[in-house]
Amino acid sequence: MPHDPTPHDAEPREIAALKADSFGRIALMQGADGVFVRRDLRFVPLWLRLPAWWLARREALGLRAIRGMDAVPQLLRWDGRRLDRSYMAGAAMHLNPPRGDVAWFHAARRLLVELHRRGVAHNDLAKEANWLVREDGSPALIDFQLASRGHPRSGWIRLLAREDLRHLLKHKRTYCAAALTPVERRLLRRRSWVRELWFATGKRAYRFITRRVLKWEDNEGQGPKA
Structure with missing residues (x-):
C-alpha cells in the first residue's frame, strides 16, 4: 500500500500517553497542523512486530475506506511503523x-x-x-x-x-x-453463526493469549493504560 504523505512539517511532540499494550503505544501528539493521535509500533517486542504491523495496516486500510466520513478518525499517515489519525475530543x-x-x-x-x-x-x-x-x-x-x-x-x-x-x-x-x-x-x-463460533472457540483462545501470554489486565484486551 502506498504511504500517505506526512501532514507535519516539523517533528511532532508528545502531549500525553493514552494507552500502551503489546501491539503498540498510543499517544496524543502536537504537530504543525494541530493535535492528532499516533500509534507507534517501534515499542512493540520483536516477536510481536508482525501481528502488530498487520493490525495497524488493517486499521489504516479501514480508515482509508471511510476517509471523509464524519464521526470517525481520519487517516493522516501510515509508514509501516507509525499510524497517525485525527483526534476527536x-x-x-x-x-x-x-x-x-x-x-x-x-x-x-x-x-x-x-x-x-x-x-x-x-x-x-x-x-x-x-x-x-x-x-x-x-x-x-x-x-x-x-x-x-x-x-x-x-x-x-x-x-x-x-x-x-x-x-x-x-x-x-x-x-x-x-x-x-x-x-x-x-x-x-x-444470534449469528459467527457469534456462536466465536464464543465456542475464538473467545477462549483470545482470552488465553491476551491474559496469559500478553498479560493484559483489563477486560477484552484493551491493554493496560499508559
Whole structure:
C-alpha cells in the first residue's frame, strides 16, 4: 500500500500517553497542523512486530475506506511503523454513558448505516471504549484494527454489519432499554453463526493469549493504560 504523505512539517511532540499494550503505544501528539493521535509500533517486542504491523495496516486500510466520513478518525499517515489519525475530543461510553439518551442511539445507528454503506464493518463494538460520546454529545467510533472491508452488499459484510448493530443494541439495552423497539428486541435475540463460533472457540483462545501470554489486565484486551 502506498504511504500517505506526512501532514507535519516539523517533528511532532508528545502531549500525553493514552494507552500502551503489546501491539503498540498510543499517544496524543502536537504537530504543525494541530493535535492528532499516533500509534507507534517501534515499542512493540520483536516477536510481536508482525501481528502488530498487520493490525495497524488493517486499521489504516479501514480508515482509508471511510476517509471523509464524519464521526470517525481520519487517516493522516501510515509508514509501516507509525499510524497517525485525527483526534476527536470526547469520552468513552463507559466514562460518559448516554443513559436515557434516545437521540444518541439514533445517531449511533445512522453512523453504523453510513459505515456499512462504505463496505466497512467495525467488528469490535462490544467494547464501550470504542464508542465515544463527543463534546457536543454526539457519537463517534474509534479503533479500526479489526475492521473488515468488502462490497457492502456481500453476504459476509452484511453479516458482520448485523453483528455491529447487535452490539450497539446491547449497549442501548444497558443504557436506554425503554427505547428498544420490538424489532430491535428480536434482533438482539437472533444470534449469528459467527457469534456462536466465536464464543465456542475464538473467545477462549483470545482470552488465553491476551491474559496469559500478553498479560493484559483489563477486560477484552484493551491493554493496560499508559
